[in-house]
Amino acid sequence: MSSRNISSLRLIATLPIVYVTATFYLPIVLMAFEGLRGEGLDSYRRVLLNPNYLSIIGYSGAIALIVTLATLLLATPAAYFLAFYVTSEAGKNKLLVAFTVPMLVNFLLKAYALMNIFSVFGLANSFTAIVLGMIYEYLPLMLLPVYSTFERVERRLLEAAETLGAKPLQTVFRVLLPVSLPGILSGVTLVFLMSFTEFVAPAMLGGVYGYTVGFLIWDLFLKYRNWQAGSILALVITAVSILAVYAYMRWGAELEA
Amino acid sequence: MRLKTVLRFYVLALLGFLYTPLLFIIIQSFNGAKYPGEWRGFTLSWYFELASDQEILGAMVNGLSVAVLSAVISTILGGFSAYYFSKRQDSRFADSFFYAPIVIPEIVESVSLLMLYYYAGVELGFWTVLVGHTAYNVSYAYVALKPQFQVTTRNIEEAAYTLGAKPFDVFVRVYFPLALPGLLASLLITFAMSFDDFIKTAFTTGPGFKTLPIVIWSRAARGRATTELNALATIMIVISLVASYVYSKQVLARREK
Numbered sequence: 001m002s003s004r005n006i007s008s009l010r011l012i013a014t015l016p017i018v019y020v021t022a023t024f025y026l027p028i029v030l031m032a033f034e035g036l037r038g039e040g041l042d043s044y045r046r047v048l049l050n051p052n053y054l055s056i057i058g059y060s061g062a063i064a065l066i067v068t069l070a071t072l073l074l075a076t077p078a079a080y081f082l083a084f085y086v087t088s089e090a091g092k093n094k095l096l097v098a099f100t101v102p103m104l105v106n107f108l109l110k111a112y113a114l115m116n117i118f119s120v121f122g123l124a125n126s127f128t129a130i131v132l133g134m135i136y137e138y139l140p141l142m143l144l145p146v147y148s149t150f151e152r153v154e155r156r157l158l159e160a161a162e163t164l165g166a167k168p169l170q171t172v173f174r175v176l177l178p179v180s181l182p183g184i185l186s187g188v189t190l191v192f193l194m195s196f197t198e199f200v201a202p203a204m205l206g207g208v209y210g211y212t213v214g215f216l217i218w219d220l221f222l223k224y225r226n227w228q229a230g231s232i233l234a235l236v237i238t239a240v241s242i243l244a245v246y247a248y249m250r251w252g253a254e255l256e257a
Numbered sequence: 258m259r260l261k262t263v264l265r266f267y268v269l270a271l272l273g274f275l276y277t278p279l280l281f282i283i284i285q286s287f288n289g290a291k292y293p294g295e296w297r298g299f300t301l302s303w304y305f306e307l308a309s310d311q312e313i314l315g316a317m318v319n320g321l322s323v324a325v326l327s328a329v330i331s332t333i334l335g336g337f338s339a340y341y342f343s344k345r346q347d348s349r350f351a352d353s354f355f356y357a358p359i360v361i362p363e364i365v366e367s368v369s370l371l372m373l374y375y376y377a378g379v380e381l382g383f384w385t386v387l388v389g390h391t392a393y394n395v396s397y398a399y400v401a402l403k404p405q406f407q408v409t410t411r412n413i414e415e416a417a418y419t420l421g422a423k424p425f426d427v428f429v430r431v432y433f434p435l436a437l438p439g440l441l442a443s444l445l446i447t448f449a450m451s452f453d454d455f456i457k458t459a460f461t462t463g464p465g466f467k468t469l470p471i472v473i474w475s476r477a478a479r480g481r482a483t484t485e486l487n488a489l490a491t492i493m494i495v496i497s498l499v500a501s502y503v504y505s506k507q508v509l510a511r512r513e514k
Contacts, residue, residue: 009340009341010341012337012341013337013338013340013341013342015334015337016334016335016337016338016395016399017338017351017354019334019391019392019395020354020355020358020392020395020396023370023373023388023389023391023392024357024358024361024366024370024392024393025357026373027366027369027370027372027373028361028365028366028369030369030372030373030376031365031368031369031372034372074271077264077267078264078267078268078271080264081261081264081265081267081268082268085261085264085265093505094505095268096505097501097502097505098272099272099275100501101494101497101498101501102275102276102279104449104497104500104501105279105490105493105494105497106453106469106470106473106490106493107453107455108455108470108473108474108477109282109473109477109486109490109493110278110279110282111477112473112477112483112486113278113279113281113282113285113490114278115477116281116285116293116294117277117278117281120293120294136274136275136278139271139274139275140275168260193360193362196362197362197363197364197365199364199456200455204477214362214364217364217365217368218364221368221371221460222459222460227372230368231368231369231372234364234365234368234369235365237362237364237365238361238362238365241360241361241362242360242361245360
C-alpha cells in the first residue's frame, strides 16, 4: 500500500477515537472533577466514609456474590451436558438457541412477568425476589462462556484420565474444571460486574430490599440532585470494575501459561 | 449412562425456569382479565389496543430510528478503527481503549454523559440519546469486527494488489465481501444494544422523546396494567424465536458445506 493511503487511513481511524474520547472518557474525567467541587478531596473522604453508602455498597457486593455463585453452580452441570453428552451438532445448536432466546427479550418485560409470578408465591418485594430475578437474567450469560471452554477442552485429556483409572467425578474435578478455569473466570467476572451495578431487578422486584448501589446512584442523580455524592460513588464502582477485570486478566493469563 | 439421564432432566428443568416468565407473558396476552391471577376467557383485544396505542407505537418508531442510525454509524466508525488497528503489529492500547466502555458499568457512563450534556447546555432528546448509544456501540463494533479483519484479509488483500488491483477495487471486490459476516454481526449487536437500552436512555433523554424500554418502565414499575405490553412482548418473543431459528439453520447449513 502507498504511504498516502496509510496516512489517510490513519486520519480516518482517529475519528472513532475522538468520538469515544468525547462521549465516554471526557464525561468520566468531568465526573472526577465534580467530586472535587467545594471541599476538594474532603468531599471524597466524606462520601467514602459515609456508613450508609458503605453498607449499601457492601449489600450490593453480597447480592452480586450470591448471584455469581448460584449461576455458576446452576450453569456448570448444564454446560457439561451440552458439551459432552449432546453429540449431534444440530442438537447442540437447538439447545444453545433455547438458552439464548430468553436473553433477546427485553429484561424489563421479563422482570414484570417475574414480578407477577413472585406475587403469586408471596415473594414480591423480597430479597429472594431480587436474587432469583438476577439469577434468571444472568444464567445464560454464565452458561455460554463455561460451555464454550468445555467444548474446547481436548477430549484426549479426559480419555487419558479415564484410562489411568480416574472415576468420572475425579475427571471432572481434577482435570476438566482446572483446565477450564479461564473460561469459568470470564463468566464469573462478567456476571459479578453486571449484578453488582444492576438497577432493573432490584428496583422492580426488591421493594425496600432493592436499595443497591445502582439504585442509589440513580436516585442521587435523578431524585436528590446530589451530583457530587453520585459522581464519587460512580467512580467507586468504576474502580471496582476495573480492578475485577484487571485481576481476571492477570489471573487468567497466569492460568493459560 | 445414569448421569446423562439426570443431567437431561436437569437441563429441561433449567429451560423450564427460563421459559416460565415468557409463557406467562404469552398466556397473559390472551387473557380477558386485565390483571394476572384470574382467567376471563380468550381474547385478542389487547392486540387491537396495542395497534392503537399511540404512546407505544411512537416509542417503537423512536427506538427503531435511534437503533438503526446508531448501528450504522457505530459499525462504520468501529470498522475504521478495527481495520486500521488490525494492520498494526501492536494494538494493545487501542484494544483497551475500546474495551473500557464495555467493561465500565452502564450507569456510570450514563450519569457522566448526563453531566457533560448539562454543562454543555445541550437540550436532551433524540440526538443526545443517539450520541449516547453510539458511544458504547463503537466499542461493540470494534470488538466484533477486528478479529474478522485480522484473520480473513491480509494475505488475500496482498494477493489482489500483487495482481494489479486498484485500492478501490480491492475494497469493494475483495475486502467488503470477506468482511460481510462480521459487518452483519456488528450491525445486529449494536442494533440490539440500542433498541433494548434502558439506563442510558433514561439518563440522556428529554421529556418529549420516549423509547420502548422507557414506556415499559414507566408503566410496569408503577404497577399499571400492562396488558398491551404483554401483547407486544409476545410478538417480540415470536420474532426472536423465528430469527434465532433461521440464523442457526443458516450457520448449520454453512458449516455442512
